[in-house]
Amino acid sequence: MAFRDLREFIAKLEEIGELQRITAPVSAELEIAEITDRVCKGPAGQNKALLFENVKGSSMPVLTNALGSGRRMALALGVDNLDELAANLGSLLKPELPKGLGQMMNRAGDYWDALRSIGLGPAIVKKAPVQEIVLLGADADLNRLPILQCWPQDGGRFLTMTTIISRDPVKGIRNVGMYRCQVYDSHTLGMHWQLHKGGAEHERKAQQAGVDRIPVAISLGGDPAVMWSGSAPLPPDIDEFLLAGWLRGKPVELVRCVTQPLEAPAEAEIVIEGYVDPAEKRPEGPFGDHTGYYTPVDSYPVLHVTAITMRRQPIYPATVVGLPPMEDYWMGKATERLFLPLMRLFLSEIVDVNMPAEGVFHNLILVSIRKRFPGHARKVINGLWGLGLMMLTKCIVIVDEAVNVQNVSEAMFHALNNVDWSRDIIVQEGPVDALDHASYRFALGGKIGIDATRKWASEGYTREWPELVAMSEPIKQQVSERWREYGFAAEAAPANSAGPGSRSLLSRPAAVVRRLARRGNN
Structure with a gap:
């Protein structure tokens, strides 16, 4: 199913018991991050999306851990489990194998053409919930947002669950990425688009072409499939909103920004508009990153805020990264x-x-x-x-x-x-x-x-490859049938398990083991 916006997703999470509302007053400085970290790493029954409804110094609720389980991530992308994603995408690909590199490249192009042909490209709308409130000039103040500081040695507050939109300054092709943004002051942000990412490529092209401003829109919230799409490592020049449209089963609705020549998700909660001067850099960081270590200070471009648009009662989405799993x-x-x-x-x-x-x-x-x-x-x-x-x-x-x-x-x-x-x-x-x-x-x-x-x-392997240790099937069946007779209350895990998984090779039928052993001596 496709969710129209973040609110529909939150309502569904609450309906199925995947949302925890927190009404106690909390601070956006470290406290929300510590709560979120404990929930991410806690028992499965405790791992829920968190909606902080009483954030000190702000009227906006903060949502964290919205996609922090396999069940919630699958729900966000419209499938029952994440393995369905591979099956659904695989169904678009032709069953016969391509012959040669040329056919492989053509096949990849056919896939993206298929998405375009079924009308899942973005659609432009004239009015949007995200533009119910428009703040310009001095009113476009980042301090209005409950932006988190996640870890004690972070360089400050960071936007984290972002959908960042820019265009190739030469080709005009849109890129959607997910990059952190450090708050420098009320109207400037550090734009952490890394060396190998699409935004950084736009910066390089702008420098080569002598372009002095790169328009940028930072979308916060919206349909969770749209929010996730910015993290997808798509091939260059492929619009991530096209992928989001395919996942949703209908086009992503975009609205034209009020101060920048870009389009942003119409159903977002908040959009920050601005521009990056490719010649301007400032120190950014440290930041407690998904590696589990602090990323050290480095120079990154600066985004100058020109507008903030939002819904009348916006919800601020954030993610906390650090030592996995999160x-x-x-x-x-x-x-x-x-x-x-x-x-x-x-x-x-x-x-x-x-x-x-x-x-x-x-x-x-x-x-x-x-x-x-x-x-x-x-x-x-x-x-x-x-x-x-x-x-x-x-x-x-x-x-x-x-x-x-x-x-x-x-x-x-x-x-x-x-x-x-x-x-x-x-x-x-x-x-x-x-x-x-x-x-x-x-x-x-x-x-x-x-x-x-x-x-x-x-x-060059001249020895005989050994067989895996495995019990014969008749004995395994006999023991299973007599298990309670031995005095055990419940069936045990298969013998010779190589680990905690449910499909250990060592517990599979002996015929599989023998087949692989024979192949090992080819």
């Missing part, structure tokens, strides 16, 4: 599921991928593949490093197709057992995330690819 993990999990079919479009041997919370997106990806030839894992490793923002991944681990990569314990059991560290790794230098503090140079560092598949004779 809300951004589930936003990233939605991205992982949605983009799995696009990875398969170029690397059809991929069975599944997992970007676990411990890897904070760019540090680790676990990949299962259908191995078909010698060196296949290395082909996939290099293919992923050449695929868009996957270039930033510091560690790629490749395992066999039957390994459940969604179970990190299982995946690491196989990875650590199957690797000869002197032969089965690729270490190279390349682009890394701008937030990566471990690299000795900014945005450039070492990466590792690990081939944790079963090794074949054709790959």
